Amino acid sequence: QTISQLHYVMHEVMNLGRRRDIGSIVYESKIPFAMRGDQDGINTAMQYCILGDPLMKIRLDTAVDARLDARDVVIATPDGATQITDEDDIANVRVRVNSAGIGTTTPLTVRMRHTFAGVTDSTDVTLTDGLCLEAIAAFEVAVKDKAGEHLLTFIADPYGMLGDDVSDNTITTSFTVLPRSLLPVQPVMHATITRTGAHVRVIDPISTVDDPQDIHFAYTTSRSLDDTAIIVRSSSADDVIRRGSVIDWQPALPATVPTGPIWLAAWAVDPKTERSSAILWIPLMVIDGDNVVDTLASIPASRLVSTLNENTAFDSSRNVIELKRITRQIFLRSSAIPTANLAEQPVLEMNVGDVTYVRNPFYRGINLIVLGQHDTVPRAIRRYDTWKDPLPPEAGHDGFSSDCLKFLRDSVGAQERVMFAACNESFTGFYQDGNIDSLRSILKEYGSSFADSLRELSSWVMFGWKGRDPGTADEAWKGYPDSMVTITVPVEFSESAGTIIGQVFGPARVW
Numbered sequence: 001q002t003i004s005q006l007h008y009v010m011h012e013v014m015n016l017g018r019r020r021d022i023g024s025i026v027y028e029s030k031i032p033f034a035m036r037g038d039q040d041g042i043n044t045a046m047q048y049c050i051l052g053d054p055l056m057k058i059r060l061d062t063a064v065d066a067r068l069d070a071r072d073v074v075i076a077t078p079d080g081a082t083q084i085t086d087e088d089d090i091a092n093v094r095v096r097v098n099s100a101g102i103g104t105t106t107p108l109t110v111r112m113r114h115t116f117a118g119v120t121d122s123t124d125v126t127l128t129d130g131l132c133l134e135a136i137a138a139f140e141v142a143v144k145d146k147a148g149e150h151l152l153t154f155i156a157d158p159y160g161m162l163g164d165d166v167s168d169n170t171i172t173t174s175f176t177v178l179p180r181s182l183l184p185v186q187p188v189m190h191a192t193i194t195r196t197g198a199h200v201r202v203i204d205p206i207s208t209v210d211d212p213q214d215i216h217f218a219y220t221t222s223r224s225l226d227d228t229a230i231i232v233r234s235s236s237a238d239d240v241i242r243r244g245s246v247i248d249w250q251p252a253l254p255a256t257v258p259t260g261p262i263w264l265a266a267w268a269v270d271p272k273t274e275r276s277s278a279i280l281w282i283p284l285m286v287i288d289g290d291n292v293v294d295t296l297a298s299i300p301a302s303r304l305v306s307t308l309n310e311n312t313a314f315d316s317s318r319n320v321i322e323l324k325r326i327t328r329q330i331f332l333r334s335s336a337i338p339t340a341n342l343a344e345q346p347v348l349e350m351n352v353g354d355v356t357y358v359r360n361p362f363y364r365g366i367n368l369i370v371l372g373q374h375d376t377v378p379r380a381i382r383r384y385d386t387w388k389d390p391l392p393p394e395a396g397h398d399g400f401s402s403d404c405l406k407f408l409r410d411s412v413g414a415q416e417r418v419m420f421a422a423c424n425e426s427f428t429g430f431y432q433d434g435n436i437d438s439l440r441s442i443l444k445e446y447g448s449s450f451a452d453s454l455r456e457l458s459s460w461v462m463f464g465w466k467g468r469d470p471g472t473a474d475e476a477w478k479g480y481p482d483s484m485v486t487i488t489v490p491v492e493f494s495e496s497a498g499t500i501i502g503q504v505f506g507p508a509r510v511w
Contacts, residue, residue: 006033006044008360009396032394065101065164066108066131066156068171072096073154075175085178086147093139095154103132104162110137111158115151124158147179147278179278180206182215182247182266192285195257198264200249206268206277207245213268213277215240217249220263223281231257259286312498323494328353328376330489332461332476334423337483345484348421352376358383358421365390365397365426366404369419370412374494379416382407386422386429401429401439408442412466417491418446420462423483427454447473459485 010029034045074094076082084091097110108127113120125137141150156169183203187193200217207213217240218225218233232251234240241248264282269275313324333349350358350369353376358367364387370380384404385397393399399407412418420443430436440451447468454460457480464473476485 005364005391005395006030011360012396032396035394036392063101063164064104064106064131064162065099065168066162067098067100067168068095068154068156069098070171070173072098073152073171073173075152083178084143084175085180086143086145087180088177089142089144091141091143091150091175091177093141093152095137095139097127097131097135097137097156099131099133100168101164103130105130106161108135108156108162109158111155112137112139113153113155114141115153116146117148143177147177149174149176180268181278182206182268182280184266184280184282185246187264187282187284189282190285192287193253194287195253195255197250197252198284200264200266202247202266202280204242204245204247204268211270211272214271215242215247216265216267216269217251218265219251219253220265223263225265225279231262253286257286259288262286311495321498323374323496323498325492326495327490327492330419330463330474330491331486332419332421332463333484333486334421334459334461334476335484336423336457336459336478336480339484347423350419350421352378352419357381364424365429366420366422368404368407371417371419371491373415373417376493376496380411386427387425388428388432390429401433401435405435405438405442408446414466417463417465420446420460420464422454423459425456427458428456431455444470447471448475449473450475450477453477453479455479459483461485461487463487463489463491 006029009032010025013025013028030045033041035041072095075084075091077084077088078090078092093112095110095112097108107129108131109124110127111122111124113122123139125139127135127137129135137154141152143150151172151174153170153172157164157166160166183205185201185203187198187200191198202215204213204215216234219231220229221231222229231253234249234251239249239251262284264284266280266282268277311324312321314321329351331349331351333346335345335347338347339345346359348358348360348367349356350367352369352371355376357369357378358381365383365385368380368382368384369378370382372379382398382404384399384401384407385391385395386401386404390400391397408418427436427439430439436454440448440454443451443454443462443464445466445468446462446464447470448462448464449471450460450462451470454477459478459482460476462473462475464475474487474489476487478485
């Protein structure tokens with residue numbers, strides 16, 4: 001059992017700690033045993049090793065394996081700013097190439113494909129020293145007068161010179177180049193105003209002491225500066241009041257302007273070159289009344305239906321937009337007896353859709369995964385050592401039988417769903433601590449029908465929630481000599497994200 005536990009801890013160290021060097025794996029795996037202070041823990045720390053021990057099935061890398069991760073891409077201006085505008089000449093792009101295998105002196109080529117406005121070009125950088133633990137490839141992207149989204153694709157070893165696993169050699173990311181624009185202060189987007197107009201205020205981050213810009217405003221009937229769309233515009237410098245970088249404009253609207261949606265436009269013009277900045281558009285709503293109401297307007301969901309993406313849906317009965325519902329398969333496996341092939345059939349496995357959260361041969365205790373009502377990502381993952389001879393907390397578990405009961409009783413919300421998996425002697429701790437009846441009572445509150453059958457050498461899995469009628473949970477149980485149990489349950493969740501495209505409010509620089 002100690003060997004199985006050490007095996008489990010080693011995989012946890014490599015998975016959660018992303019350790020790859022042998023020394024760190026050995027040290028971090030053995031330290032919980034050494035800290036226990038008992039003879040078994042000391043023997044484990046002193047005797048078991050990774051290399052040469054046939055019981056430790058650890059894969060050692062013997063080949064080159066370059067790996068890219070989108071989190072290792074850094075994009076900034078030459079002076080280090082992460083906000084890039086179309087006034088910048090270039091954006092510096094650095095991507096880190098990690099080694100998931102052995103080092104190599106073979107020169108490594110990294111390719112960057114850059115796509116903007118439907119045009120793609122590529123650049124290769126060769127790292128002549130090869131790849132040891134990691135290496136940095138640096139690129140430049142021209143962004144002058146190229147406001148918009150830029151798509152970057154990176155390929156490590158595009159010519160296949162290393163002969164490594166190519167599944168993690170390509171990543172894609174993007175960045176946005178912001179146009180020169182004024183920064184809105186008031187009115188807020190979708191504010192309601194009357195025909196007396198609104199106090200318009202913007203901040204001008206474009207002008208300098210030596211190069212001041214002319215600021216222009218206009219109210220329009222549509223998102224256009226055509227003469228037919230303009231209601232009123234700033235006619236001279238007298239209309240616009242500048243106090244440093246703060247610009248104010250407060251015109252009245254013609255009495256003929258009907259109630260309904262209008263647009264406020266604001267932009268800067270260089271008097272020397274007549275070059276205009278990007279136009280800042282702010283949608284507003286004209287209402288009848290005498291006083292300006294500078295508050296957010298309520299936008300009917302029905303007006304946004306045409307902008308929904310495939311992850312969102314419009315509920316006409318409630319006039320709301322919501323994330324679409326999706327179905328994912330909950331899979332649970334448990335076996336009180338080790339299987340013939342632990343790699344293919346682990347004794348304990350807990351999956352949500354295609355994501356495996358628990359898959360290991362260490363079956364000492366009760367394993368719990370708590371899911372929210374809408375989210376496929378667990379809110380909590382717990383493992384309680386509920387054997388009759390539990391290991392100390394330093395072994396890496398979340399507590400003992402009493403802690404398990406407290407968690408199920410006090411820490412799980414009424415709307416949350418719980419995945420359970422346990423096997424072998426995982427219930428002997430409850431018998432020894434005298435709280436097996438409390439466990440059975442709590443499990444029945446989650447819908448269990450086999451709570452009274454749980455004992456030594458049980459194989460048991462369940463999917464339930466608080467308030468479920470006893471006997472209605474999705475559950476499977478077998479007692480020795482029978483072993484393997486599995487359940488697959490289709491469960492409805494919400495999409496993780498959705499997109500609604502509203503009227504454009506910028507973009508403007510951060511001030």
